[in-house]
Amino acid sequence: xxxxxxxxxxxxxxxxxxxxxxxxxxxxxxxxxxxxxxxxxxxxxxxxxxxxxxxxxxxxxxxxxxxxxxxxxxxxxxxxxxxxxxxxxxxxxxxxxxxxxxxxxxxxxxxxxxxxxxxxxxx
Numbered sequence: 001x002x003x004x005x006x007x008x009x010x011x012x013x014x015x016x017x018x019x020x021x022x023x024x025x026x027x028x029x030x031x032x033x034x035x036x037x038x039x040x041x042x043x044x045x046x047x048x049x050x051x052x053x054x055x056x057x058x059x060x061x062x063x064x065x066x067x068x069x070x071x072x073x074x075x076x077x078x079x080x081x082x083x084x085x086x087x088x089x090x091x092x093x094x095x096x097x098x099x100x101x102x103x104x105x106x107x108x109x110x111x112x113x114x115x116x117x118x119x120x121x122x123x
Contacts, residue, residue, distance in 0.1 A: 004087025011088075012095045015060075022052055041114035042121075048114060057103050064096040 030051075032043035041047065071089035079086050 002082070002084055002087045004084035004089075005091050007084070008088045008091035008095075012092065019053075019056060022056060026051065026053060039110070041110070041117045044114075047110050053103075054107070057100060057107075060096050061100045064093060064100060067092040067096070 026046070030044065030046035032040040034040050039047075067089045071086065071093055074083065074086050074089065081087060081090070
């Protein structure tokens with residue numbers, strides 16, 4: 001494993017810890033759960049507003065785009081996987097595309113479930 005991959009793993013770990021430091025308190029403070037641990041979609045109004053985690057998600061998406069574009073420039077410039085920068089940006093691009101996509105899917109799912117609840121009850 002090259003030095004670029006190792007540094008990228010450390011950077012990804014640090015960013016993940018920062019994300020968890022925001023997500024866990026937000027989850028405990030704003031998400032209302034029923035007795036069976038399901039989210040009460042009507043009482044959890046934070047799901048329908050722009051919040052800090054959405055801002056972090058957009059920031060990560062922009063970071064991912066920048067990483068992929070730098071990787072593209074390096075590869076078109078003739079660099080190979082032996083280059084630590086190519087290793088770093090390859091790993092960063094992969095990790096954050098997966099994380100951003102998973103967040104987008106889960107966020108859309110929660111919002112659509114909540115809208116369905118509001119429509120079903122006629123509120």
